[in-house]
Amino acid sequence: MADDDHGSDRGLHSPLRRKLLMGLAAAPALSLLPRSAFAAGPATSAVNSTGLAVTDTEVTCGILHSITGTMAISETGAQQAEKLAIEQINASGGILGRKIKIIQEDGASDWPTFAEKAKKLLVNDHCAAVMGCWTSASRKAVLPVFEQYNGLLYYPTFYEGLEQSKNVFYTGQEATQQILAGLDWVHKEKGGDSFFFVGSDYIWPRTSNKIARKHVENVLKGKVVGEEYFPLGHTQFNSVINKIKLTKPKVIFTDVVGGSNVAFYKQLKAAGIDLSKQVLITISVTEDEIDGIGGDNIAGAFACMKYFQSIENDNNKKFVADFKKMWGDKTVIGDVTQAAYLGPYLWKMACEKAGSFDVDKVVAASPDLEFKGAPEGYVKIDPNHHLWSKTRVGKAKTDGQFEIVYESPELIKPDPFPKGYQ
Numbered sequence: 001m002a003d004d005d006h007g008s009d010r011g012l013h014s015p016l017r018r019k020l021l022m023g024l025a026a027a028p029a030l031s032l033l034p035r036s037a038f039a040a041g042p043a044t045s046a047v048n049s050t051g052l053a054v055t056d057t058e059v060t061c062g063i064l065h066s067i068t069g070t071m072a073i074s075e076t077g078a079q080q081a082e083k084l085a086i087e088q089i090n091a092s093g094g095i096l097g098r099k100i101k102i103i104q105e106d107g108a109s110d111w112p113t114f115a116e117k118a119k120k121l122l123v124n125d126h127c128a129a130v131m132g133c134w135t136s137a138s139r140k141a142v143l144p145v146f147e148q149y150n151g152l153l154y155y156p157t158f159y160e161g162l163e164q165s166k167n168v169f170y171t172g173q174e175a176t177q178q179i180l181a182g183l184d185w186v187h188k189e190k191g192g193d194s195f196f197f198v199g200s201d202y203i204w205p206r207t208s209n210k211i212a213r214k215h216v217e218n219v220l221k222g223k224v225v226g227e228e229y230f231p232l233g234h235t236q237f238n239s240v241i242n243k244i245k246l247t248k249p250k251v252i253f254t255d256v257v258g259g260s261n262v263a264f265y266k267q268l269k270a271a272g273i274d275l276s277k278q279v280l281i282t283i284s285v286t287e288d289e290i291d292g293i294g295g296d297n298i299a300g301a302f303a304c305m306k307y308f309q310s311i312e313n314d315n316n317k318k319f320v321a322d323f324k325k326m327w328g329d330k331t332v333i334g335d336v337t338q339a340a341y342l343g344p345y346l347w348k349m350a351c352e353k354a355g356s357f358d359v360d361k362v363v364a365a366s367p368d369l370e371f372k373g374a375p376e377g378y379v380k381i382d383p384n385h386h387l388w389s390k391t392r393v394g395k396a397k398t399d400g401q402f403e404i405v406y407e408s409p410e411l412i413k414p415d416p417f418p419k420g421y422q
Contacts, residue, residue, distance in 0.1 A: 041056075041094075041096040041097020041098055042096060042097070042355065044056050046355070046356070047096050047351075047355065047356045047357050047358075048128075048356070048357050048358065049356075049358055050150075050358050050359065050360075051126060052126050052127070052128045052357055052358070052359075053101075053125060053126040053127060053128065054098065054128060054357050055098070056098075057098060057099060058098055058099050058100075058101045059094075059095060059096075059098045059099075059100055059101065059128050059357055060100075060101045060102075060103060060125060060126065060127050060128060061086065061100050061101070061102055061103075061127055061128060061129050061130070061131065061344070061347075062102075062103050062104070062105065062121035062122075062125065062127035062129070062130035062131070062132065063079050063082055063083070063102055063103070063104040063105070063130070063131050063132060064104075064105050064107055064114065064117055064118060064121060064130055064131070064132030064133065064142075065078055065079045065106070065107060065132055065133070065134060066106065066107045066108060066109040066134065066138075067079070067104075067106040067108070068106055068108050068109065069108050069109025069110065070109050070232050070233040070258040070259045070260070071107075071109040071134055071135060071232070071257070071258045071259075072109065072259075073258055073259050073261075073262075073288065073289060073291075073292050074134055074257065074258050074286075074288055074289060074336065075107075075134045075336075076288070077286075077288045077331075077332075077333060077334055077336065077337035077340070078131075078134060078156050078157075078336050078337055078339075078340035079104070079131075079340070080323070080326070080327050080331070080337065081323065081333075081337045081338065081340040081341035082131040082340050082341070082343060082344055083102065083326075084322060084323055084326050084327075084341065085341050085342075085343070085344035085345055086100045086102060086344050087326070088322070089344055089345070089348055095347075095348045095351050095352065095357075096351060096352060096355070096356075096357070100344070103121060103125050103127060105117035105120065105121060107132070107133070107138055109232070109258075111135075111137045111138055111140075111141040112141065114132075114133065114138040114141045114142050115141040115142050115144075115145055118130065118132075118141075118142040118145040118146065118151070118153075119145050119149070121151075122145065122146070122149040122151040123149060127151070128152070128357045128359075129151075129152040129153075129154065129347050129362075130146075130151060130152065130153050130154070131153075131154045131156070131340065131343045131344060132153065132154075132155070133153070133155050133156075133157070134156075134157050134336065135157070135202065135204060135257065136157075136159050136160060136202065136203045136204035136207075137202045137203055137204070139153075139155055139157075139159070139168075140203060143163075143165060143167075143168065146165070146167040146168065147165060147166075147167050150167065150359050150360070151167060151359065152167060152169075152347070152359045152362060152363070153167060153168045153169070154168075154169050154171055154340075154342075154343030154344075154346065154347060155168055155169070155170050155171065155172070156171045156172050156336050156339035156340035156342070156343060157172045157336050157339070158172040158173045158174075158178050158283065158305065158306075158335065158336070158339075159172060159173075159174060159175075159204055160174070160175055160179075160203070160204050160207035160208045160211065161174035161175040161176065161211075161415075161416040161417065161418070162175075162207065162416060162417060162422060163416060164384050164385060164386075164416055164417070165385070166363055166385075167359070167363075168385060169343070169346060169366065169381065169385050169386075170385055170386045170387070170414075170416075171339040171340070171342045171343055171346065171379075171387055172306075172335070172336060172339040172387075173305075173306050173386075173387075173389060173391070173414075174386055174414055174415070174416045175208060175211045175416075175418065175421070176412070176414070176415045176418050177306065177389060177391055177412045177414060178283055178304055178305070178306070178391060179208055179211055179212050179215070179283060179304075180211070180215050180418075181304065181391040181408065181412065182281055182283060182304030182391070182393065183212060183215050183216060183220065183253075184220075185304070185393050185406050186251055186279065186281050186302065187220045187222065189406070190250070190251065190279045191250060192220070192222065192250050192251040192279065193220070193221075193222040193223070193250055194222055194223050194224075194225050194247075194248075194249045194250045194251070195212075195216055195222065195223070195224050195225065195249055195250070195251045195252075195253045196224070196225055196226040196227070196228075196243070196244050196247060196249035196251070196252050196253065197209045197212065197213070197224060197226065197227040197228070197253050197254075197255075198228050198229075198230075198237075198240055198244075198252065198253070198254045198255075198256060198264070199227075199228075199229050199230075199254065199255040199256060200229065200230060200231070200232055200234075200255065200256050200257045200258070200260060201229035201230055201231050201232070202232065204255065204257070205229065205255040205256075205257070205284075206229065208255050208283065209227060209253075209255065211418075211421045212253060213227075214420065214421055215421070218420070225247040225249050226240075226243055226244065226247050226249065228240045228243070230256070230260065232257070232258055232260065233258070233259060233260060234260050234263070235260065235263040236263070237263060237264045237267045237268075238267060238271070241267060241268060241271045241273065242271075244273070245271070245273070250279060251279045251280070251281060252278065252279070252280040252281075253280075253281055253282075253283075254280065254281070254282045254283075254284065254285075255282070255283050255284045256282075256284060256285075257284050258289075259292065261284070261285055261289045261292070261293055262289075262292045262293050265285075265293045265294075265297040265298045265301075266293070266294075266297050268280075268297075269296075269297050274300070275298065275299065275300035275301045275396075276299075276300040279302070280300075280301045280302065281301070281302040281303070281304060281393075282301060282302070282303050282304075283303070283304050283305075285298065285301070285303055285396075286303070286305065286334025286335045286336060286337070287308070287309050287332035287333060287334040287400060287401065287402070288332060288333075288334040288336070288337060289334070290332070290396065290400045291332050291400060294400075295396065295397060295398040295399050295400040295401075296398055298396045299396050299397055299398045300395065300396060301395070301396045302393055302394065302395055302396070302405070303393070303394050303396065303402060304391065304392070304393050305334075305335035305391075305392060305394065306335060306339075306376055306389045306390055306391060306392060307334075307335045307338040307339070307375065307376045307392070308335070308392060308394045308401070308402040308404055309332060309333040309334070309401060309402075310394070310401050310402055310403065310404060311375070311376065311377070311392075311404065313375075313377055315373055315374060315375050315376075315377065316375040316376070316377075319333075319338070319341065319375035320333060320375075323337075332400060332401075338374075338375050338376060341375065342371060342374055342379060342387075345371055345373070345374075346366070346369060346371060346381065347362070349369050349371065350362045350363075350365045350366040350369060351365075353365040353366075353369065366381050366385070367381055367382065367383040368380065368381065368383075369381045376389060376390070377390065378411070380411070382413065382414050384414060384416060386414030386416055387414060388411040388412065388413055388414065389411060389412065389414075390407055390408045390410070390411055390412065391406075391407075391408040391412055392404055392406060392407045392408070393405050393406040
């Protein structure tokens with residue numbers, strides 16, 4: 001991908017373009033499943049008392065991600081994973097005897113568009129649930145819509161926390177599970193005592209770095225020697241790279257998102273910053289982004305996530321094989337992709353426990369649900385609508401995968417409102 005291309009269609013390198021085209025084509029294929037695969041479920045009147053798009057044979061689910069624009073590089077995998085989960089659920093009999101029908105909308109990397117499409121999915125299409133969003137800006141844009149119309153959103157991205165809504169389930173990690181754990185690791189294992197923060201300019205990186213700064217200064221007793229932000233889609237990082245060279249931080253801490261990562265890591269390498277010697281830890285680059293960055297440009301960097309494609313367990317082995325079978329052998333799977341895969345399954349489990357698609361009943365049935373088939377190993381829904389999960393640190397390799405160098409011994413309870421960090 002050319003450094004100045006990611007705001008346009010030319011920024012979609014050919015493997016991603018193929019993924020996008022396959023993604024848009026997948027939803028109609030789900031309707032080809034034989035009706036014999038579905039057992040007779042309970043009467044529609046018994047499972048739908050609030051006017052949702054539920055028939056005797058189908059229930060409608062929305063998918064809302066950026067298929068175009070600078071965030072497409074990150075969000076493509078999420079919608080692919082959601083479609084894989086839905087296809088698997090349909091093949092096993094659906095939810096309450098009903099096949100899941102997909103209506104997909106493109107948020108187009110534009111927050112007002114996300115809000116507009118969310119309203120369409122809830123008000124016009126009467127979707128029983130929506131899988132979607134990636135950035136915190138898009139989530140914040142749609143949140144009032146879901147709360148106003150009592151919709152149900154499964155949000156898959158690691159994020160800054162400081163939020164809890166009856167209408168949202170957060171299947172990624174919040175700050176205490178990712179940011180604080182990652183900083184603790186890099187401080188202990190790499191002697192991290194001075195940090196330079198580089199982020200994209202919107203709510204998630206700014207809030208994440210505010211939390212990170214408090215932890216660095218108050219808990220780790222270190223210092224932040226620089227903090228810079230850049231617009232989404234930005235491609236010129238030479239000035240901040242020069243500042244990094246001058247300040248010589250022990251750790252570069254990054255939460256640059258989307259296509260900007262391609263330019264950032266290429267320019268770091270071109271400037272002579274060797275990531276095998278200069279410690280860099282990111283909370284935003286997954287295998288999906290490396291697919292565009294190129295493994296040679298980021299090898300040696302560390303990432304703190306709950307999931308990497310290289311996790312070795314039976315659940316993940318099957319998930320990776322199924323994902324590649326559906327989307328092609330060259331596709332890669334990142335943290336948000338896996339978290340997106342959890343959404344349809346957690347929704348199915350809650351609907352079946354509630355015996356209903358009604359949002360209030362599904363929400364009430366969700367706390368303490370356990371998904372033992374999760375590729376990351378195991379997750380549980382906390383009453384605060386976030387998931388218990390492990391934290392892992394991976395080291396980027398030239399082949400675009402991560403070597404896992406740390407895994408928390410226990411699941412970490414989600415705490416979206418950590419004391420002292422607000």
